[in-house]
Amino acid sequence: MKRISPIYAIKISRRAIRSWQKNLERKRTKRCPIKWIEKRVILSENFNFSANYIETVQSLQEFKRATLSKPKSRVRHKVYIDLASVKDISIAGALVLAAEIDRWRRLKRASLKPRDTENWDPIVKRTLTSLGFFDLLGVRIERSANDDFNGKEVVVLPMVTDARLDGEMLYRIGEHLEVVAGVFRQDPTIYAALTEAAYNSTLHAYPTDHNYEFQPLWKRWWATACWSPQESAVRFMIYDQGVGIPATLPRSQKWERIREYISKVPLIGGFSNDASAMIEAAIEVSRTSRDGGHGKGLKDVVAPVTGLEGGRVRILSGRGCYLCYGDGTIEKSDSDLHIGGTLIEWTIPTGHAEVGVES
Amino acid sequence: MTTTINIAKDYTRFPGGRYPEDGKGNGTSFRKKFLVPVMKSGDHAVVILDGAAGYPSSFLDEAFAGLVRKEGFSAESVLKALRFQATDPGFSRFIEMIESYVRSATPEKETHH
Numbered sequence: 157m158k159r160i161s162p163i164y165a166i167k168i169s170r171r172a173i174r175s176w177q178k179n180l181e182r183k184r185t186k187r188c189p190i191k192w193i194e195k196r197v198i199l200s201e202n203f204n205f206s207a208n209y210i211e212t213v214q215s216l217q218e219f220k221r222a223t224l225s226k227p228k229s230r231v232r233h234k235v236y237i238d239l240a241s242v243k244d245i246s247i248a249g250a251l252v253l254a255a256e257i258d259r260w261r262r263l264k265r266a267s268l269k270p271r272d273t274e275n276w277d278p279i280v281k282r283t284l285t286s287l288g289f290f291d292l293l294g295v296r297i298e299r300s301a302n303d304d305f306n307g308k309e310v311v312v313l314p315m316v317t318d319a320r321l322d323g324e325m326l327y328r329i330g331e332h333l334e335v336v337a338g339v340f341r342q343d344p345t346i347y348a349a350l351t352e353a354a355y356n357s358t359l360h361a362y363p364t365d366h367n368y369e370f371q372p373l374w375k376r377w378w379a380t381a382c383w384s385p386q387e388s389a390v391r392f393m394i395y396d397q398g399v400g401i402p403a404t405l406p407r408s409q410k411w412e413r414i415r416e417y418i419s420k421v422p423l424i425g426g427f428s429n430d431a432s433a434m435i436e437a438a439i440e441v442s443r444t445s446r447d448g449g450h451g452k453g454l455k456d457v458v459a460p461v462t463g464l465e466g467g468r469v470r471i472l473s474g475r476g477c478y479l480c481y482g483d484g485t486i487e488k489s490d491s492d493l494h495i496g497g498t499l500i501e502w503t504i505p506t507g508h509a510e511v512g513v514e515s
Numbered sequence: 516m517t518t519t520i521n522i523a524k525d526y527t528r529f530p531g532g533r534y535p536e537d538g539k540g541n542g543t544s545f546r547k548k549f550l551v552p553v554m555k556s557g558d559h560a561v562v563i564l565d566g567a568a569g570y571p572s573s574f575l576d577e578a579f580a581g582l583v584r585k586e587g588f589s590a591e592s593v594l595k596a597l598r599f600q601a602t603d604p605g606f607s608r609f610i611e612m613i614e615s616y617v618r619s620a621t622p623e624k625e626t627h628h
């Protein structure tokens with residue numbers, strides 16, 4: 157009998173064990189094939205953060221759980237999002253939904269197909285088509301004769317997205333809008349606001365040491381704009397899927413001053429529940445700050461509407477909502493549900509874009 | 516000698532961000548390429564702000580207040596050496612912002628300017 161060294165004996169025994177384990181695994185696979193489960197996510201009928209915040213965020217959370225949660229072993233999910241149920245969708249809602257679908261597509265490399273599009277509400281379908289929703293899915297949707305713009309509806313520009321600061325891309329949104337809404341002239345504060353918001357997303361929105369419920373697309377932001385001839389207003393909006401402004405503040409260089417500001421204003425609930433107060437504090441500290449360095453960006457965010465009649469900026473971040481009107485009125489509200497990032501929306505009345513920029 | 520720096524023509528129409536990794540319109544590169552040589556030579560410069568898409572705070576702070584904070588020049592010498600020109604609608608506010616940032620900046624390191 158051939159003598160072998162103890163080391164070689166160990167080596168071949170390990171190889172045999174591995175081979176045996178592989179065989180067992182293969183047999184188990186044969187007996188328990190992968191189980192496909194269809195998950196149907198029904199989105200809120202009124203997909204709108206202003207009018208129906210709770211249900212809209214709940215349906216987004218259900219969507220994220222269905223698409224981004226890790227399935228159990230040997231189970232795969234076929235996710236079906238029912239958009240036929242949606243009867244009304246705001247542009248901000250459409251942007252956030254498209255961003256979530258973009259995350260799903262990029263992270264899971266999912267091949268997405270729209271279904272039953274003929275049952276979708278025509279205005280919802282047209283809004284999503286204009287936003288570039290179907291381009292995300294790689295699907296070409298033919299517009300029917302009924303889909304023609306009637307001159308009163310909101311005109312939505314295709315969404316743009318990036319994971320770095322691209323000022324030119326953001327400027328082109330406004331330039332595009334100047335062409336669409338002939339009465340609108342983009343002013344430099346809008347560019348500065350959009351650029352600072354995107355910069356904040358790339359720099360602060362996605363801290364690496366945060367425990368994320370759903371994997372983020374690091375540094376990524378999504379932006380679009382629209383024109384409502386009926387409201388005589390244009391809207392710019394930018395969204396990121398980060399932790400939200402309130403959660404990033406303790407890392408800020410100006411945190412001590414923010415805490416000081418918060419301590420002076422009465423809080424409705426506990427400290428951590430007052431997300432809107434924290435957003436307000438961050439803006440006020442940014443606005444009144446005379447020292448150098450970081451933390452000036454939020455001042456730029458409110459600048460386009462400062463002193464502008466009919467102008468408004470809305471910041472939905474974390475669980476807080478902060479609304480600042482051109483006349484200086486501020487509205488704040490808080491919710492139990494986290495929007496899943498930060499959404500900033502500027503409303504600029506058309507024909508007034510150059511008024512009020514000198515503060 | 517007075518030189519003219521037209522940000523939109525000589526650098527970028529789309530300024531934004533602080534550091535080189537933030538993209539081609541960042542404040543650090545602008546400061547090092549255009550402002551530091553002027554300050555070091557003891558010359559004067561006219562900085563034309565017109566023609567750009569706009570100026571985010573991060574860019575203005577890093578480019579101009581960075582001369583005080585990171586390059587060690589005094590706020591007085593910066594505001595004496597640089598003159599700003601902005602005639603486009605809405606651009607004069609950026610001059611105010613620059614002056615405010617420069618005046619409130621404090622040096623991060625010891626230098627001999």
